[in-house]
Amino acid sequence: MKWMNSHITVGSLVFNQRVNSVRIESSRKKLTDTATITLPNLGKMLESSVAVGDAVVINLGYDEDLREEFVGYVASISPKSPFVLVCEDEMWQLKQQSVKPVSWKSTTLKEVLEYLLPDATIDVPNVTLAPYRIAGKETSVARVLKDIKSAFGLDIYFRGKQLFVGLALTEDVGEVVYHFQKNLPFNQDELEYVNSDSIRIKIEAESIHHNNKKIKVEVGDPDGEKHSLHYYNISESELRKLAEEKIRLLKYDGYRGSFKAKGQPLPFHGMVAHLIDEKHPERNGKYFIDEVVTEYGSNGFNRTIKPGYQA
Numbered sequence: 001m002k003w004m005n006s007h008i009t010v011g012s013l014v015f016n017q018r019v020n021s022v023r024i025e026s027s028r029k030k031l032t033d034t035a036t037i038t039l040p041n042l043g044k045m046l047e048s049s050v051a052v053g054d055a056v057v058i059n060l061g062y063d064e065d066l067r068e069e070f071v072g073y074v075a076s077i078s079p080k081s082p083f084v085l086v087c088e089d090e091m092w093q094l095k096q097q098s099v100k101p102v103s104w105k106s107t108t109l110k111e112v113l114e115y116l117l118p119d120a121t122i123d124v125p126n127v128t129l130a131p132y133r134i135a136g137k138e139t140s141v142a143r144v145l146k147d148i149k150s151a152f153g154l155d156i157y158f159r160g161k162q163l164f165v166g167l168a169l170t171e172d173v174g175e176v177v178y179h180f181q182k183n184l185p186f187n188q189d190e191l192e193y194v195n196s197d198s199i200r201i202k203i204e205a206e207s208i209h210h211n212n213k214k215i216k217v218e219v220g221d222p223d224g225e226k227h228s229l230h231y232y233n234i235s236e237s238e239l240r241k242l243a244e245e246k247i248r249l250l251k252y253d254g255y256r257g258s259f260k261a262k263g264q265p266l267p268f269h270g271m272v273a274h275l276i277d278e279k280h281p282e283r284n285g286k287y288f289i290d291e292v293v294t295e296y297g298s299n300g301f302n303r304t305i306k307p308g309y310q311a
Contacts, residue, residue, distance in 0.1 A: 002062035004263070004301050008037065010074065010085065011054035013046075015039065020082050021297030022058060024070050027306075028155050028168070028269040028290060031146050033089040035070045038297075041083035050077060056087045060263060060296050067266045069294060071160055090158040094142040103133040109152065113165060116141050120163050127152065127232045128210050152208075153230030159268075169288050169309065173270040176289075178261060178305075180277040186260040190304075193283050196251045200224035205243040207234040219243045252310055254285055263301030267292050272311040286311040 006022065008015040020038040027033070035058055039046060051074065058070040073092045078084035088095075099116060109127040112134075113120070134144055145165075149156045155168045164171055178184050202224040207215045210233065217240045229246060231239060255275060267273065271289045287307035294303050 004296070005061050005064055005066055006296060007059040007066055009055070009057045010037070010050055013049060019296075021295070022060065023296075024058065024292075024294040026070075026269055026292045026294075028157060031142065031149060031156060032091040033070065033072070033158070034075075035072065035087040037085040037087065039083045039085070041079070041081040044079070044081070046083045047079045050074060050083075050085065052077060056085070060294070060301060062264060062301070065264075067264075068160075069266075090161050090163070091142055094145065095140050097141045098137075099134060099139055099141050099144055101133075101135050101137065101139070103135075104129070104131055106130040107132050109148070112148070116144055117163065122165060124154070124165050125167065125232065127208075130210055130212060151230070152232075153228065157269075169270065171270050173268055173272075175272040175274055175286075176265050176267045177274045177276065178259070180275070180279070183265075184259065184261055186302075188259045191255055191257045191259040193280075194254065194256050196253050199251050201247050201250050202226050203229060203243040203246050205229040205231065205239050205246075207231045207236075207239050209233055215239060217243055220247050249309065254310055255283075255287065255307055258291075258304050258306040261303045261305055263294070263296070263303065267303065267305055273305065273307055275307070 006017060006019055008019060018040065020040060023036045025034050054074045056072050056074060057068065059066040060069050061067050072087045072089040074085050075088040075092055076086045102115065107129050109124050109129060110122050112129065112132060113122045113124060145156050148154065154165060156165050200221040200223060202218065202220040202222060204226060205217050215236050217236060219240060227246065227250065229243060231242065267289055269289050269292055272286050273289050274286050276284050288309050288311050289305055290308035291306040292303055
């Protein structure tokens with residue numbers, strides 16, 4: 001039997017095992033990862049010891065084999081008993097940083113990101129923006145990143161303290177193996193193997209050109225699950241071809257939903273999950289992980305993992 005262990009630092013405070021629960025939500029589709037820490041507030045001692053902005057590091061594991069699960073800052077405090085801290089990753093810092101309004105007659109996505117993050121290493125597609133404007137006196141760096149993420153379909157997130165900005169699923173994060181008969185002890189009620197002929201997909205594709213002109217096409221099933229694609233300087237015929245290829249990628253025989261796993265191995269979004277089932281070997285396959293929700297507490301050390309596209 002393995003024993004659960006935790007080591008959590010909040011500012012200058014250290015909590016070894018003295019934690020009611022931890023919940024960490026991490027997704028490549030969200031700008032910010034979050035962690036909710038619930039602690040005993042004996043005699044309300046924590047109320048004067050913890051402040052918004054305090055640095056947070058969460059390490060979890062079994063039998064003293066601890067792994068770093070979350071790095072960030074206290075974003076909000078519920079000073080009750082128990083004491084609840086809602087934390088955000090490094091994006092919290094960018095939410096506190098305002099950006100001066102600026103406009104360009106012609107610029108590139110890389111130039112805009114370098115303006116927002118002068119100390120960051122930027123590796124993004126060569127996209128011309130003409131014109132482009134950052135407006136508003138109270139705009140934060142994080143808000144502009146959110147707008148860029150939405151407009152151009154990029155993945156933007158922190159991996160620890162390193163910011164990633166780029167095309168989806170182009171970061172090499174590694175692979176993790178999940179075996180239904182060995183390290184997936186749960187009843188997987190939320191995971192379903194679906195045949196491609198029962199899947200309905202609608203693709204909305206958009207291409208932005210140098211003069212800011214937008215070309216849009218829709219392909220697939222009108223009542224299908226909607227997916228949006230963003231490209232740059234692509235003709236309408238090329239855009240339609242790419243959208244039809246995306247439908248072929250999405251309409252596959254494979255798993256949909258989410259599955260439950262124990263605390264180890266340690267998965268991250270963007271990793272490739274290799275799913276193996278001895279009872280149904282024809283269903284074995286590899287999928288990119290879109291989201292990981294980690295829960296640690298009286299009910300054990302468990303994860304809910306959402307697979308996405310086939311790898």
